Amino acid sequence: MLEAIGLTKLYGSFKALDSLDLSIEPGQVFCLLGANGAGKTTTINLFLNFIEASSGEARVHGLQVAENPLETKKHLAYIPEQVMLYRHLTGLENLEYFTALARHEEYSQDQLRRFLNEAGISADAIDRRVSTYSKGMRQKVGIAIAVAKRAKALLLDEPTSGLDPKASSEFSELLKSMSGEGVAVLMATHDLFRAKETGTHVGFMKQGRLVARLTTAEIGHADLEGLYLEHMHG
Amino acid sequence: MLLRVMRNEWRGLAADRTLWAVTILLAVVMLFAASNGARWSALQQERHGRLVADQSERLEETRDQLLEIARGGSPRSRFLDPRNPAQVGQSFAAGYALLPPAPLAPLSVGQSDILPAHYKITLESREALFAGDELDNPTNLLAGRFDVAFVIVFLYPLVILALSYNLLSGEKEGGTLALALAQPISLTRLATAKILGCGVVVLSLTAALTLAATVAASVDLGAPGAFSSLAAYFGITAVYGLFWFSLALLVNAFGRGSATNAVILAGAWLTLALIVPSATSLFAATLYPVPSRVEMIQSVRVAGQEASELGSQLLSAYFEDHPEMAPEGEIDPRDYYSLKFVMEDEISRQIAPLTERFEAQIRGQQSVVEKFRFLSPAILAQQALNDLSGTGYSRFDHFRSEAGRFADEWKSHFLPQIFRKTVVTAEALGELPRFSYRPERPSAIAERVGGTALLIALSAVLLLGTALWALRRYPLTA
Numbered sequence: 112m113l114e115a116i117g118l119t120k121l122y123g124s125f126k127a128l129d130s131l132d133l134s135i136e137p138g139q140v141f142c143l144l145g146a147n148g149a150g151k152t153t154t155i156n157l158f159l160n161f162i163e164a165s166s167g168e169a170r171v172h173g174l175q176v177a178e179n180p181l182e183t184k185k186h187l188a189y190i191p192e193q194v195m196l197y198r199h200l201t202g203l204e205n206l207e208y209f210t211a212l213a214r215h216e217e218y219s220q221d222q223l224r225r226f227l228n229e230a231g232i233s234a235d236a237i238d239r240r241v242s243t244y245s246k247g248m249r250q251k252v253g254i255a256i257a258v259a260k261r262a263k264a265l266l267l268d269e270p271t272s273g274l275d276p277k278a279s280s281e282f283s284e285l286l287k288s289m290s291g292e293g294v295a296v297l298m299a300t301h302d303l304f305r306a307k308e309t310g311t312h313v314g315f316m317k318q319g320r321l322v323a324r325l326t327t328a329e330i331g332h333a334d335l336e337g338l339y340l341e342h343m344h345g
Numbered sequence: 346m347l348l349r350v351m352r353n354e355w356r357g358l359a360a361d362r363t364l365w366a367v368t369i370l371l372a373v374v375m376l377f378a379a380s381n382g383a384r385w386s387a388l389q390q391e392r393h394g395r396l397v398a399d400q401s402e403r404l405e406e407t408r409d410q411l412l413e414i415a416r417g418g419s420p421r422s423r424f425l426d427p428r429n430p431a432q433v434g435q436s437f438a439a440g441y442a443l444l445p446p447a448p449l450a451p452l453s454v455g456q457s458d459i460l461p462a463h464y465k466i467t468l469e470s471r472e473a474l475f476a477g478d479e480l481d482n483p484t485n486l487l488a489g490r491f492d493v494a495f496v497i498v499f500l501y502p503l504v505i506l507a508l509s510y511n512l513l514s515g516e517k518e519g520g521t522l523a524l525a526l527a528q529p530i531s532l533t534r535l536a537t538a539k540i541l542g543c544g545v546v547v548l549s550l551t552a553a554l555t556l557a558a559t560v561a562a563s564v565d566l567g568a569p570g571a572f573s574s575l576a577a578y579f580g581i582t583a584v585y586g587l588f589w590f591s592l593a594l595l596v597n598a599f600g601r602g603s604a605t606n607a608v609i610l611a612g613a614w615l616t617l618a619l620i621v622p623s624a625t626s627l628f629a630a631t632l633y634p635v636p637s638r639v640e641m642i643q644s645v646r647v648a649g650q651e652a653s654e655l656g657s658q659l660l661s662a663y664f665e666d667h668p669e670m671a672p673e674g675e676i677d678p679r680d681y682y683s684l685k686f687v688m689e690d691e692i693s694r695q696i697a698p699l700t701e702r703f704e705a706q707i708r709g710q711q712s713v714v715e716k717f718r719f720l721s722p723a724i725l726a727q728q729a730l731n732d733l734s735g736t737g738y739s740r741f742d743h744f745r746s747e748a749g750r751f752a753d754e755w756k757s758h759f760l761p762q763i764f765r766k767t768v769v770t771a772e773a774l775g776e777l778p779r780f781s782y783r784p785e786r787p788s789a790i791a792e793r794v795g796g797t798a799l800l801i802a803l804s805a806v807l808l809l810g811t812a813l814w815a816l817r818r819y820p821l822t823a
């Protein structure tokens with residue numbers, strides 16, 4: 112579903128991403144681990160066509176992103192570190208707007224409410240302005256948008272950093288249920304514990320290169336931290 | 346989809362205090378401008394009314410005197426005889442050439458406060474007639490008066506910029522741009538829809554307030570041409586707005602922050618709306634200085650002295666040139682009035698080069714403006730709005746030549762009578778030439794306004810095209 116082939120991003124002569132090869136199938140959750148500046152956000156931005164690849168290609172659902180930016184975005188959902196919504200609108204109105212932009216205008220108000228509800232937004236919060244929402248709530252609206260959009264692939268950029276453990280765990284549950292329904296997930300994260308919990312695969316990224324990849328089934332929990340430190344600082 | 350984004354833009358605007366502040370401000374300023382324009386118009390009309398009344402009163406009185414004299418009475422004054430055609434043409438019946446105000450005059454004072462809308466037509470030389478003009482600065486491009494056109498040319502762009510300087514930068518800084526562009530919509534489309542949304546609001550607001558101002562200034566929309574002029578007024582407002590929106594989009598397309606955009610756009614407004622017009626005026630006036638009034642009056646005086654020294658020689662020379670004017674029988678070389686008006690003719694001839702220079706300089710100034718107006722949409726918009734309100738330079742220029750034409754007609758009516766010493770009767774008073782203003786061809790105005798609108802539209806489209814092109818390289822990250 113998500114595929115990178117020799118994907119490279121140069122800033123001048125600086126390699127922000129160095130020939131990344133990656134393939135994430137439906138139902139897989141690929142956790143991208145790495146220090147700040149390793150190239151995780153760059154990878155996600157390339158899939159979103161927010162930046163242009165220097166060489167190689169990113170593909171979504173078999174389509175090359177650079178050549179089909181709009182078509183590929185129909186399949187993608189994006190949850191950044193901070194889901195920023197229109198503060199003067201309610202959660203419901205935000206969901207309504209973004210799903211309309213995603214060309215899903217078929218939903219009734221009730222259905223939209225249900226999406227928010229299932230994402231964990233309480234009934235009374237749905238009609239409140241987003242300016243009153245916590246970060247955790249906004250991240251959940253992000254999930255609701257992804258679900259309503261029926262995205263086939265989910266791109267997450269450190270979505271749980273700064274969330275309290277409860278919110279973070281609720282968020283992981285939502286992710287799991289999405290991947291359970293066949294969504295391919297690429298998540299950049301620093302949270303080794305969550306990576307082990309929700310991920311099916313992990314990859315270590317260092318200075319733009321994917322230096323190792325493993326399935327979470329292969330490793331015990333304690334090992335992940337050891338491996339991480341070994342790869343990052345070894 | 347487009348409508349979706351536009352609607353979202355409206356909700357954003359409605360939730361933002363700027364729009365409400367701007368609306369109130371614009372409403373207050375518009376109504377103030379309307380009352381200003383209406384007051385100025387009323388003043389002009391009042392003046393015209395007084396002139397008309399003065400003229401018909403004088404005619405009435407002259408007629409009474411003539412009837413009285415016909416019944417055997419004598420003139421009321423020893424020095425003023427209403428039977429003398431020279432005195433009738435010079436003072437008893439001297440009339441006014443009046444420029445009737447156009448229906449939308451209260452919306453734009455334009456050049457009407459520096460160029461005369463009436464001339465007193467006497468038997469003096471045409472030059473002496475126009476030397477009374479306020480020759481000030483007909484290329485003064487900065488509207489000095491606070492009228493509706495001023496609001497549209499100068500303040501309306503500020504409103505547009507205040508609402509659109511952060512069109513994209515605001516959403517980028519707020520983080521919503523990334524989420525929106527993760528959806529299948531291109532930045533170009535999103536930006537276009539946002540501009541449209543914002544534009545519809547600003548334009549309808551401005552149009553509604555202009556309409557309110559029109560009503561408040563008691564413009565008669567039923568007058569011929571009034572409605573189409575007002576429609577064209579809105580059209581100019583729309584293309585002029587498009588220019589400023591396109592500029593805002595272009596500046597946003599560079600991907601700078603909102604604060605930087607605000608500074609750049611404020612600078613652009615200052616340059617395009619204030620600096621370029623005043624620099625153009627200054628440049629035109631420096632390049633083509635107009636002879637001063639003092640110089641003009643001085644020349645008339647010198648020419649007058651020279652003419653009077655020539656005295657009776659002039660008279661015979663004149664009748665040699667114009668045998669058709671010569672009276673039958675003897676020519677009295679000392680006839681005061683014959684001499685006077687022959688002298689006037691000589692003065693005209695003497696100072697003709699100066700007059701020509703004056704007119705050439707004014708034309709030169711206008712040509713500078715014509716060349717440089719491309720540099721500022723504010724100049725273009727002001728010109729178009731003035732033209733639509735009938736207060737532009739061209740209309741006054743046309744009126745000046747109309748008045749000149751009438752002055753010639755007036756003179757050729759009286760001069761033969763003066764030379765032949767015809768006696769003016771009450772009936773003859775009814776047959777005096779009358780000034781009736783022959784307006785410019787409506788198509789001439791339409792061409793001028795249309796041409797100007799096209800220029801504004803072209804520059805707007807050029808900016809918009811550049812902006813949309815620049816958007817393809819919009820830095821979404823960093």
Ligand SMILES: Nc1ncnc2c1ncn2[C@@H]1O[C@H](COP(=O)(O)OP(=O)(O)O)[C@@H](O)[C@H]1O
Pocket residue numbers: 122127145146147148149150151152153154822823
């Ligand atoms: N627009 C840019 N210009 C130059 N360097 C950039 C730009 N964007 C990102 N980088 C560099 O690319 C590298 C990778 O960044 P990023 O992908 O954001 O890292 P992270 O893994 O923390 O998300 C960093 O060293 C960053 O400084």
Ligand SMILES: [Mg+2]
Pocket residue numbers: 151152153268
């Ligand atoms: Mg990052």
